[in-house]
Amino acid sequence: MPPVSTTGKSRARSTIRRPPPRRSVRARRSPWPRRLIGLALVAAIAGVGYLIVREPFGDAVRDVTLPLRHEDVIRQQAREKGLDPALIAAIIYEETRFRPRTSSAGAEGLMQIVPETAQFIADRSGGTQFELRDLGTPQINIQYGSFYLRYLLQQYGGDEDLAVAAYNGGETNLNDWIAAAGGLEAFDVGDDIPFPETREYVENVSERRDEYAKHYRKELGL
Secondary structure, X not given: OOOOOOOOOOOOOOOOOOOOOOXXXXXXXXXHHHHHHHHHXXXXXXXXXXXXXXXXXXXXXXXXHOOOOOHHHHHXXXXXXXXXXXXXXXXXXXXXXXXXXXXXXXXXXXXXXXXXXXXXXXXXXXXXXXXXXXXXXXXXXXXXHHHHXXXXXXHOOOOHHHHHHHHHHOHHHHHHHHHHHOOOOOOOHHHXXXXXXXXXXXXXXXXXXXXXXXXXXXXXXX
């Protein structure tokens, strides 16, 4: 006979709650790989676009900031007179930006030649049929300007800085500045030229010459 509880009541069976089964949690993937792939695609598309527009856009900008016109005439005159075509182009740029005009001092055309200098060149070069209005023609203007540049280089022993200084400031002025400095050996373009415009002109022409040589090698026949 089974034992009887002294309380007269049967013991309640204890209930034990089991924890709910664990759900497998997937590790969250970092968004960076997808972002990197997206960035790589954007960069690739941009690179292709750059390659497509680079040359036309570069040419357009260069045509505004560093224009070149009449390169066939410049090449011809450089060959005939033994000049650097990039130097001729640099002087034209500094004088007129390749836009011919008449200055307040009466200088004409692309290379800004004054009537007195033009007549001097005509007499030396045998231009018996020359007329001042001819300076408005690019061919004649570049021809005369190149002749004068060649003459100045010969006067100053091939020194380009001195020739360019004389082109802008005048041969007489330059000779006076050289004499005041104690001669060619003592003369310094940066220190002994009293005209700020001429000092800047020499520096600018030198910089533009290098740029034309770099960016227009084919056009200038370099």
